[in-house]
Ligand SMILES: *Cc1c(COP(=O)(O)O)cnc(C)c1O
């Protein structure tokens with residue numbers, strides 16, 4: 426057996442295809458590998474795949490397939506995802522007080538967020554297991570992504586959303602792709618509790634980031650970033666944190682890349698939370714002793730999460746990468762978002778946590794001016810148009826009668 430499931434706390438192992446999201450001991454499961462799985466999984470092979478016409482090679486996820494569980498090509502569901510751009514902007518580097526600040530923009534995925542990378546692997550696993558119905562709780566992007574991949578795979582999907590707290594474009598995607606949408610009169614954490622209970626009773630296959638296959642897919646954000654940089658890793662990787670799936674996946678990806686000899690040193694992770702939804706930040710400040718769930722409130726709805734399910738994994742990855750956790754206010758988030766939008770790059774509010782956080786860590790001297798930084802932008806600008814139009818500073822739409830002299834007068 427080359428790949429299997431393993432508990433991150435008690436180390437008990439399970440069959441890779443066991444239908445379980447948690448260990449008997451209550452802790453989280455991860456996909457683990459025997460070293461023989463990766464004998465023939467090197468940089469050269471991955472680099473060569475970028476030049477072929479093979480369906481799987483052309484996916485920014487499945488190019489790394491040896492490191493993502495164990496699949497027959499026929500069960501792989503791909504749209505294809507990944508292959509996201511890296512941006513540099515003089516003005517944004519200046520904004521953060523850095524010289525070398527790049528952005529890996531995960532909004533350039535098929536449904537507009539990084540969730541597609543994890544979803545591609547989780548839905549492929551569902552197909553491999555012969556599942557017919559998949560589901561999730563979501564602040565919006567997971568449901569849009571799930572709906573797309575389930576539709577593509579011919580599976581039924583059910584998504585649970587906090588009523589009134591999800592941007593319209595994300596709901597529209599879920600509806601359009603054909604998911605059954607259920608609005609829960611509560612917050613994300615209530616929806617999460619509910620869907621876990623339903624999944625335990627076997628009514629659906631859960632593809633939230635508690636599902637270890639989601640995190641395997643999200644590792645490829647880092648692997649592809651390292652490949653983009655010619656395997657010369659940055660000093661820091663900065664990422665927003667909500668349910669902490671990315672923080673967990675990024676640390677695992679970096680450790681595995683290092684163990685395989687793809688990179689010579691390990692970048693440090695910086696996870697940035699919105700101040701109104703920052704239980705991980707508070708725990709970090711408290712030496713990671715425990716996590717106190719909180720009532721979350723922030724304009725960054727994608728990270729409006731008060732009880733992150735991946736806390737145990739994320740804590741270990743922050744330690745393993747000598748990482749840090751920071752928090753930023755809604756005002757800092759929106760100022761950073763405006764700057765990203767004005768640089769022609771654009772992102773949704775939650776994504777701007779990474780620029781706001783990079784700036785804050787630079788201001789505090791934790792990130793040095795000359796250090797190389799990659800900030801991950803998690804979602805596309807069109808994901809939350811309400812936030813743009815409600816922003817009094819950004820939106821100044823002039824209204825005028827259809828009269829050319831009046832229009833000219835206005836522009837003068
Ligand atoms: C899901 C999501 C996040 C939060 O990521 P986690 O892995 O849950 O920490 C951040 N930004 C956007 C746009 C998201 O959709």
Ligand SMILES: [Zn+2]
Pocket residue numbers: 432433434435436437448449450451452
């Ligand atoms: Zn266990």
